[in-house]
Amino acid sequence: MRTATTTTAAAAILAALPAPAWAAEAIDGAGLSLAWAVPFAGLLLSIALGPLVAARFWHHHYGKITLGWALAAAVPLAFVFGTGPASQAIAHALLLEYIPFIVLLFALFTMAGGVLVRGNIHGSPATNTALLAIGAVCASLIGTTGASMILIRPMIRANDDRRHNVHVVVFFIFLVSNIGGSLTPLGDPPLFVGFLRGVDFFWTTRHLALETLFVAGTVLAVFFLLDSWLYRREGVMPRDPTPDTPALALLGSANFLLIGGVIAAILMSALWKPGLAVEVLGNRLEVQNLARDAILLVLALVSLKITRREWREENRFDWEPIREVAKIFAGIFVCIVPVLAMLTAGKHGALSALVALVSHADGSPNTAAYFWLTGVLSSFLDNVPTYLVFFELAGGDARTLMGYVPGQEAMAATLAAISSGAVFMGANTYIGNAPNFMVYAIARQGGVKMPSFFGYMLWSGLVLLPIFAVATLLFFA
Template sequence: MKKTIRLAAAAVLPMMFPALAMAAEFDGSKLSPLWGVPFAGILLSIALLPLLAPSVWHHHYGKIAAGWALAFLLPFAAVYGVPLAGVQLVHALVEEYIPFIILLTALFTVAGGIHIRGNLHGAPGLNTALLAIGAVLASFMGTTGASMLLIRPLIRANDNRVSKAHVVVFFIFIVSNVGGSLTPLGDPPLFLGFLKGVDFFWTARHIFPETLFVLGALLVLFYFIDRHHYRKEGVLPFDPTPDTPRLGFDGAANFWLLGGIVCLVLLSGFWKSPVGFEVFGTRVGLPGLVRDVGLIAILLVSLKITPAKVHSDNQFEWGPMAEVAKLFAGIFLTIIPVIAMLKAGAHGPFSAVIAAVTRADGQPDPAMYFWATGVLSSFLDNAPTYLVFFNTAGGDPAALMTTFATTLAAISAGAVFMGANTYIGNAPNLMVKAIAESRGVRMPSFFGYMAWSVGILVPLFVLSTFIFFR
């Protein structure tokens, strides 16, 4: 069967290529909202199936994602023709998905090649310092990279504490989410914005006060909560890891490779070149191509130079990255008609969404964008949510970075900050929870975690709305 499919594809694709290059953009205003069902379906699958049918999801998530992608592509090709469907497929893969996955894989690989050894002792001051360091690292090595680098040392530092679940909860708030808000390297939504044309340092300039406010408040709250537990419950009469070596880094050469990733992403943002080529209707510029090839090279170098013991100590394996790659392939394909309908604006099928985030005078309402983006990012994936509202706001990076800067800041902050509201809001959240539970930490349930986020994060977001997004 697989051989037959490959032979059919080999026969059909060459005939499609000339038509692909000539196919025109389709008009989103003429689409039915039903074209958004596959996108809603894949996001709801990601949100609900790991909770309702974990075994089915674990074994078949790739097939489920592929099924939703085909639920869009096949009917679209039948209605609008194979050439137009092919153009949209190539555009989504070449311009957005492939660069996105290459960066995530490079960060995942390099971070997985750095192991922090040693056993600190988790007093409130030290824990707060580790969370602050993680927040800074998150914007430069990604929330996933920083989380994977620091969660195990943090758990080891607190393994003789009686009460420690709150330490991991705040780690998810700070390191796995809010800390990644200042650069495109920090969190997937911001890198998608960068690919769309948002300047590399734009978010650092425009949501630094919001980030500093939320992070500062979270660190202060954590210190007092942790001090309360430390004084009330103390530590175990024995240390489960008393003889670990002194603090240090294994695989430290990967820090240089991390610097190379930063340089390549910066280079692709600042380097403007007319050189490029067409891939069946999608233009590939030289700066982006150099960045992606360079990132692949760094990935391979990291795998080559990192000792096997470091990967073993970090429990490094490709499962999480494979899951992200398969799911996002489905997301990037099913979101095609949704973005087209949003770009149609007030005359399109999603005019009600546009009206909900637009003031009476016709201007965008930053507060509504902050909460609309944030609430969806809490329960769906924050990367496609960012794309949805980026396009709802017009999708023009030049206008969003200037005239509508507050709106873009609200979208960016909502997507990154509120991914912390639930375990499913951002990929590192569940990864950190799984690692903590494997190390014996009794983590809150899904709704138990939400009790923490509603009690601590939501009031901070309400204050942020009145201070920054009115």
């Protein structure tokens, strides 16, 4: 359903998303009913059910279906609020959030397509567990997208001679595409946005280390037990499609230098503030962000120029996965506008019952609720705006939330809950984090019979939710 080969460094991967000055800003969410969430819910259901009940139809018409739901959100906004405010809100979502998002994904996708890991190893339980552990560590260093795209194809090849290999990819999404990216701002987009809002670079490393070690360690242990059980009972396939080789070879390593350029461009946009901007439909496009996106596009073109075509062909690189992600996420970013407006309205919006859950009767923050609400919404909404909504609900001041203000030390637990909820629970659905889509597409392209949208949620519900519940008792109660 989604994308195919991207690369490393995706820590940055939504770094391209500037800290939203909300797409919902021009829309008063206090006056919106839950009916305004129907297009967003409809698009999610289409993504979930389309490949399941009408696979061929969905594959040929997902762009038109996505456009239909986007228009179902945009036209009523223009009718009720006027074309000016509606255009401003939608332009904000597309220009300041979607385009930087897809430009970064395109750049990483292109560079990753030029990195070829040639060779194959045998996917035994010990080897698989080791690869997942390595990938989880790499996710905080080079980002969840980068780690996922570099490692998923070798992971699939290592297990393509096994009868049961779906669980390998599912746990790969859990650990490498999500949970592993929780220790630095480079690991996952919400944490990078927190960094831009003033959260110290190593704050997450210090304050989420135990939570990450527990959750990732427990998920790895469950995987090893399950994989060992399946390995003992499945036998051996008649023929290994990709025979084992004595060593692995890494080709296209020049793309890693380009990925370093991606990181440098993102850091430049965070540190260089010239105060210059271009205004489009009431939205300020900062010069440093425009420069960043231009640099990313140039670096992607350089990757295409310097990488041998045969390496991309051996990677089975093609543009369909990124086209699919581009179309679907364009619809998501439009349909999410009224939903974010309701969330931003807080206690005055239609989702006020959710907002009220994050506070105790005495007004103090309910840390467990912050963890679960941030997480559950991040499972279905984009985790960057969700993170920022709860960041603002908790006060919005980075120093206070980090516990640096005297008398407010306990607020660090609230920020830890928001951060871990946004990152960990992106693993709950295919749409919880961009790399999930990409891994799904690559695995399906590689012959793995991936579960449907709801089938995947059954996996995450059985494996992850109990672990998150225990983590809540240990760290957020």
